[in-house]
Amino acid sequence: MTQQSHASKGPASGPVRVVLVDDHRMFRTGVRAELTDAMAAGGVPVCEFVGEAPDVDTAIAVIRAETPDVVLLDVHLPGGSGNGGSDVIRGCFGVETASGAPVRFLALSVSDAAEDVIAVIRAGARGYVTKTIGARDLITAIRRVADGDAVFSPRLAGFVLDAFGAAAGEIAEVDEELDRLSAREREVMRLIARGYQYKEVAKELFISVKTVETHVSSVLRKLQLSSRHELTAWAMGRRLL
C-alpha cells in the first residue's frame, strides 16, 4: 500500500487514514487482517492503513510523516521515556492532518489497569478500548474518534463512575464542575457501562446520538482536566482490575 498523494478531504468523506502502533507484530498483523476482512464484507473501505510502528520513537516519526486521522495506540510500548502510549501522544502534540484536524488517538490495550487507562486518556487519547473488541465495533470506534468524538468502553465508563464518585451518588450541581459528573453524564456513563451502544443510549434517554456524543466528550474532558492527584490516588488506592 502506498501513501495517497492527493490530500485527504477530511475524515468525514474519505476513508479514515490509520496508523497502528503496537509492539507485538502478531497483533498488528491480526488487527489489519481483521479490519480489512470486516471492511471487505461491509463493502466500504472505512479505514486505510498508512503505517505502523513497534515503539515510541518510530511511532512519533511515522505519525509526523503521515499525519493520519487516527492512531490506534497500544498503552504499553518500548522506547521513549518509558511511559508508552502517553509518550507518543505527547511527542505528537500539535500534529495536524492535511485537513487541519488534530491527529487523534484511540488507545487499544490488553490492560484493564486503571492507572494505564487514565494515564493515556489524560495524555490526550480520545478513547479507550480493549483488544478483545470485535472488528465491527473497532471500525465504529475509529470512525467516531476520527470525527472528534470520544469512545468509552464499558469498563472505562465503570472507571469514570467510580473515579468521580458518581456510583456513590455524587452529582455535579453545575455542568462545568470538573470533579463530578452531571446527572445526565452519569446516566450516559451508566448505560455505556451496561454495554449500550451510543444509539441505544440515545434511544433509552430520548436524546439524539449527537447529544450522547457531546456528553461523552464532556466526560472525557473532565477526565483529562480534573484534579490529577485525586484520579491517580483513586487508581492506586483501589488497585483496580
Add this chain to the structure above:
Amino acid sequence: MPPPHEPAAPQPRPVTDGPDAAVGTLGPPAYALPPPPPPQPPRPPRPPLVRSRRRGWTPGVCGAVARHLGVSRRSVRWAFVLLTVAGGAGLAAYVFLWALTPEGDIDGAGAGPAPDDTPPERRQWVLVLALGAILVVLGAILLSPVLGGSIIGTVLVPLFTIAVGAIVAWSNLDDAQRSRWLGSGAGRYGWMRVALGAGLTVAGILVIVTRGESFSAVWDALLAAVAVLVGALIIAAPWALRLWGDLRREQVAAARATERADIAAHLHDSVLQTLALIQRQSHDAAAVTRLARAQERELRSWLYSGPQGSQSTLAAAVTEVAHDVEDLQGVAIDLVVTGDRPYEPHGAALAQAMREALLNAVRHGGTPVTAYVEIGPGGVEAFVRDRGDGFDLDAVPADRLGVRQSILGRMERHGGTARVRRREDGTEVELRLPPVEGGPP
C-alpha cells in the same frame, strides 16, 4: 515526503513473531535515527573506592585509595604511616576506611597491581602469626609490674594493644574471609585471628583495669566495667555496621530471587500449562477459547490483584459468579463492577440471581454478554444484557421462563426487584437490592 513511509506489506524485519519480537528493535531503517558521532574518548572515570577481594595480608585500604586517587600505592602507604606517627590521625582514617569501604572484584582494572604481588597463602599466614606473636609478647611485657609505673606504659600502650587486637579481629569481616570463617572446614585461620584479636584486646583492658595495686573498690570496678564496655563497643560497632550492610544487600538479593522464583512458578503452573492444553486441543475452537479466556482472567487477577476468589465482598462474589459462568459455558462475559459492600445474605441472593441471568443470557442470547453491577449507597443494581437477534416470548422454552421466575422470586424474597426487558436486539435483566439495613451508608 522526505522519509518514505513504512510499507504496508509484511515488515522487512527479520524477527520472529511473538510478544518479544519487536521489543527493542528500531523500526525500518528509514526511520532509524542516524547513529550519533563517536564521542571523543572521555577522561576515564575515577574508579570507585573499592577494596580488592583478592587475598592480601592487609585489608587493601591503601590499594583502594591509591586506585581511586590514581596515585601509587607506596605513596599512600607512606602518607598513612606519616599521619599515624603525627598524632594518630592516619590510624583512625585507616580503620574508618577499612570499616566503610566495600569489597569488590577489580580484576582486570588497568591500574591494578600485577597479580603476583599477592603473598602466597602460607607466607601471609606466617606474617600474621609473627605479628600476633610480637604483639602478645608486647602485651605480656606490659602486664609485668616492672614497666607498670609510667602513664604511657599503663594507659597508652594498652590502648594501642586494644586497638591492634580489635583490628585483627575485625579483619574477619571481609567478605572473602567471612565465608571461610563461617564455613566449618577451613575455619582454622579465621578463628586464630579472632582469638588473637580478642586476646590482645582483653590483655589491654586488663592492663588498664589492674594498673594500681590498691583496689579502691567501687571506683575501679566502675572503671573496669566502663572499660570493658568501651572495648566491646570498639569491637562491635564496625562489625555490626558491616554485618548490617551485608544483611541488607543479601535480603534485597534474596527478595528479588524469591520474587523471580514465584513469578516463574506461577507462569509455569498457569500459563505454560494452559498453552500446552491449547496445543493439544487446537482442533476444538470452543475449548481453546474457553481455556484462553480462563487463563487470561486468572493472569489478569494475579497481575492486577483484582477481586480474589474469597467471597468477602459483594464485588468479589459477583465477579466469581461471572467467571464461573464463563468457565461453564465458554462464552466471554464483559463484567464491570463499581463500588463494593460486605457480602451478606441479600447480596448472596443477588449474586445467585445474577448467575441465573448470566447463564440464561449465555445459553439463549447472543454475544457479547455484558454485565454491570453498581454497588452504591442507594442499593445495588445489576444489569445483565445479551444480544440475541430478538426473540419471541411465546417461543421461549419453558425452562427459561422457570428460570426467570426463580430470578424474580429470589429477588423479591430478599426485598429486591427484578425486571426482564426485551429489547430490539436481545434481553436485559435488571436486578435491584435496597441498601443494607443498619449497615454503613
